[in-house]
Amino acid sequence: MSESRQFISVSEAQAPFFVGVDLGGQSIKIGVVDDLGRPLSWLSVPTEIEQGGEAACQRMAEGIDRAAAEAGIDPSQIVYVGLGSPGTMDIPAGMLLLPVNLKGWENFPIRDRLAHHCGKPVAFINDGAAAAYGEFWVGAGQEMDSLVLFTLGTGIGCGIIVNGFSIDGENSHGAECGHTIVNPAPDARWCNCGQRGHLEAYASATAVVRRTQEMLDAGLSTSIRARVEAGEQLTPKLVAEEAEAGDALADEVVMDTAYWLGVGLVNLIHTIDPSGVLLGGAMTFGGNNSDLGRRFIARIKQEIDARAFALLAERLKMDFASLGGDAGYIGAAGIARAEYLKK
Numbered sequence: 001m002s003e004s005r006q007f008i009s010v011s012e013a014q015a016p017f018f019v020g021v022d023l024g025g026q027s028i029k030i031g032v033v034d035d036l037g038r039p040l041s042w043l044s045v046p047t048e049i050e051q052g053g054e055a056a057c058q059r060m061a062e063g064i065d066r067a068a069a070e071a072g073i074d075p076s077q078i079v080y081v082g083l084g085s086p087g088t089m090d091i092p093a094g095m096l097l098l099p100v101n102l103k104g105w106e107n108f109p110i111r112d113r114l115a116h117h118c119g120k121p122v123a124f125i126n127d128g129a130a131a132a133y134g135e136f137w138v139g140a141g142q143e144m145d146s147l148v149l150f151t152l153g154t155g156i157g158c159g160i161i162v163n164g165f166s167i168d169g170e171n172s173h174g175a176e177c178g179h180t181i182v183n184p185a186p187d188a189r190w191c192n193c194g195q196r197g198h199l200e201a202y203a204s205a206t207a208v209v210r211r212t213q214e215m216l217d218a219g220l221s222t223s224i225r226a227r228v229e230a231g232e233q234l235t236p237k238l239v240a241e242e243a244e245a246g247d248a249l250a251d252e253v254v255m256d257t258a259y260w261l262g263v264g265l266v267n268l269i270h271t272i273d274p275s276g277v278l279l280g281g282a283m284t285f286g287g288n289n290s291d292l293g294r295r296f297i298a299r300i301k302q303e304i305d306a307r308a309f310a311l312l313a314e315r316l317k318m319d320f321a322s323l324g325g326d327a328g329y330i331g332a333a334g335i336a337r338a339e340y341l342k343k
Helices: 053-071 110-118 127-138 205-217 224-229 236-244 248-272 291-307 310-315 324-342
Strands: 017-023 027-033 039-046 078-085 122-126 146-152 156-162 276-281 317-320
Touching (some): 017 127, 127 146, 127 156, 205 224, 224 236, 248 291, 248 310
Parallel strands (some): 146 276
Antiparallel strands (some): 027 039, 146 156
């Protein structure tokens, strides 16, 4: 069951009903959402990548029926399904092309196969865009006409919503903002994609761990060392805990991450001129609930203030995302609703 949202009963809900599907490498989240974006039920099924895309679409369809039953509605009351998936993809064609996290699913017509199994029309979108749309529709971006969402984790996911529309791009690769170049130097850090100098190489969870390990290897003094030598895994959470406890090196790593995010965001602000920027994902350093999280976002804003046009920096709203792990399926359901209303 989701921890970040309250479910409503079917008697409180406003029809029509939509289902959002958030496809991940390990699990698939499926939720029923009403016309106002309020979830009625949520469940998770295993992705089981090795069984292939067709079997996964069958499990998604079965999960949709189960989610409907848990919501207290008949599956026939679901009018549209939204599917958010990691890329790479061809959104108009409904195809997965070369999905890095879904080996063996290359060139798979996932939208149409899910529609076949569940008997519903399916809207297809990048998972980062789905999360951004969820925040735009019913989350921290409700008061924003346009927004950029960064999801900070192993990599950096992104979604851009402008005037209610997701910026997907000509080749369905819009909003790949983790791969904007923040350091063009020939010795810039390597990104997971195999190129140098990308934002993801400096501000993802992978980058935080790598940079911290380099400091440990250099023999720098830090309370992190004792925990790692005692057998604990080096993670951004461990770094955050030590930063909260007053360790200077840990705090430097977190604030350096904020610096690079600020640099990357200035490029987007000058390109898109959004109402606001939201930060989500697993690595928000406690968000608004911790002093570290508040200093983290303040440091990002400080860099934006120093580098962006004054008017844009002054008017920009910046906050942490509010839907947590629910953003993907709620946003996918929202995209389905937009498609339903359009048709």
